[in-house]
Amino acid sequence: xxxxxxxxxxxxTPLDERVLAAMRPWLTTECGNASSAHRLGSSAAAAVESAxxxxxxxxxxxxxxxxxxxxxxTESNQLAIVGVALKxxxxxxxxxxxxxAVEHKSVFSAMEYLVEHHGFTSSIVxxxxxxxxxxxxxxxxxxxxxxxxxxxxxxxxxxxxQPVRHIAxxxxxxxxxxxxxxxxxxxxxxxxxDDLGVDLLSLSGHKIYGPTGVGALYARRxxxxxxxxxxxxxxxxxxxxxxxxxxxxGMGEACRIxxxxxxxxxxxxxxxxxxxQSALIEMLPDAEVNGDQENRLPNNLSLxxxxxxxxxxxxxxxxxxxxxxxxxSSGGESHVLQAIGQRAEPGTLRLSVGRHTTVDDVxxxxxxxxxxxxxxxxSVMRDVHAGR
Numbered sequence: 001x002x003x004x005x006x007x008x009x010x011x012x013t014p015l016d017e018r019v020l021a022a023m024r025p026w027l028t029t030e031c032g033n034a035s036s037a038h039r040l041g042s043s044a045a046a047a048v049e050s051a052x053x054x055x056x057x058x059x060x061x062x063x064x065x066x067x068x069x070x071x072x073x074t075e076s077n078q079l080a081i082v083g084v085a086l087k088x089x090x091x092x093x094x095x096x097x098x099x100x101a102v103e104h105k106s107v108f109s110a111m112e113y114l115v116e117h118h119g120f121t122s123s124i125v126x127x128x129x130x131x132x133x134x135x136x137x138x139x140x141x142x143x144x145x146x147x148x149x150x151x152x153x154x155x156x157x158x159x160x161x162q163p164v165r166h167i168a169x170x171x172x173x174x175x176x177x178x179x180x181x182x183x184x185x186x187x188x189x190x191x192x193x194d195d196l197g198v199d200l201l202s203l204s205g206h207k208i209y210g211p212t213g214v215g216a217l218y219a220r221r222x223x224x225x226x227x228x229x230x231x232x233x234x235x236x237x238x239x240x241x242x243x244x245x246x247x248x249x250g251m252g253e254a255c256r257i258x259x260x261x262x263x264x265x266x267x268x269x270x271x272x273x274x275x276x277q278s279a280l281i282e283m284l285p286d287a288e289v290n291g292d293q294e295n296r297l298p299n300n301l302s303l304x305x306x307x308x309x310x311x312x313x314x315x316x317x318x319x320x321x322x323x324x325x326x327x328x329s330s331g332g333e334s335h336v337l338q339a340i341g342q343r344a345e346p347g348t349l350r351l352s353v354g355r356h357t358t359v360d361d362v363x364x365x366x367x368x369x370x371x372x373x374x375x376x377x378x379s380v381m382r383d384v385h386a387g388r
Contacts, residue, residue, distance in 0.1 A: 003364065005364055006321045006354070019257070022252075023253070026246035026249050030047075030245075034047075035234065047248070050249075052069070067216050069248050071213055071215060079238065080200040081110040081114070082228060084199075084200065085120060087225050088148070098123045098124075098142060099122070100151050101339040130291060131336065131339070133162060138151075142174045151180060153180050153184070156183070156184040157290075158336060159296035159301075160295060161295040164197070165195065165197055183207055187258065188297040188298050199223045203218075208251075209355060210251045215251075225238060269357070272362050275359065276301060284370065290340065299354060305347040305377070320369060325350065
């Protein structure tokens with residue numbers, strides 16, 4: 001009997017039932033606008049502030065007002081990069097932005113916008129074969145005109161964790177604002193804004209078993225920033241508009257659950273990932289694991305198989321849900337794999353386990369993947385039972 005095994009948690013995570021339960025009243029009976037002065041409005045405002053406290057606690061932020069709710073990490077990245085850059089240009093004439101070669105496309109698009117419409121220049125720092133950037137190379141690329149530096153905490157395709165703290169230390173005296181995109185990292189590793197030494201940090205609800213359409217930006221007080229959506233002046237005037245109360249409540253609950261379970265879940269998912277990796281490598285000895293083998297997300301496995309067309313494999317295995325690149329790169333080449341010099345890009349699978357993945361799921365997926373890859377490539381796989 002067929003079953004569905006979901007191994008695309010990097011693209012999005014299923015909504016946790018506990019999160020849905022927390023959201024339900026705000027989708028039905030609790031209908032107040034959080035900016036209204038009446039009882040229902042006050043109740044909604046209190047719910048928003050409770051969620052803000054939960055997000056701040058997850059990030060180790062000391063002031064909940066440093067949390068700005070957005071529509072998702074793409075908006076958070078835009079607000080951080082464009083908002084800080086435009087204010088820096090106004091205050092000190094800065095006209096340069098800096099990032100790495102493996103960032104999410106929303107980071108690149110924010111910088112392209114500044115270049116095309118506001119006269120900025122941009123620099124992209126390369127990474128090594130493991131996908132890690134050298135902090136010294138970052139520091140060397142910073143100039144007196146650099147407004148903002150943006151780097152991922154962990155990559156959304158190969159899972160490599162960047163040395164963000166070392167990067168922060170390397171640029172500490174330059175005056176550049178440091179933005180970290182922690183969207184993919186939040187569900188797998190501890191993320192503390194103080195430990196990382198960052199000024200701004202992006203995250204999204206749907207990567208941590210919360211709802212889609214809601215995210216947050218940590219914006220440290222004292223970092224000058226222009227509002228992109230001034231609206232009615234909500235959220236320190238940085239992001240106006242009516243609050244998505246149900247979504248924000250859901251994100252807050254997702255953060256509370258993650259705060260309580262992340263350490264245990266990280267250990268569990270790393271075990272599942274290692275089990276899946278071992279099974280696939282044993283049967284596919286020519287396969288290559290991408291990314292840093294020591295410093296990577298616990299639930300990530302990026303695997304390149306010579307001679308395989310991964311997109312065709314995906315079509316032949318509708319019950320094993322996985323990806324070839326990031327969801328935002330589907331249908332195109334992966335700039336991340338290109339940045340690390342991966343030559344077998346068409347045959348790359350991105351497999352990511354999650355909160356509800358079981359050992360049986362992993363074993364089933366491994367068998368199905370190996371069988372389908374053998375059929376697709378004509379390879380002769382080693383029989384693990386040979387000689388028995």
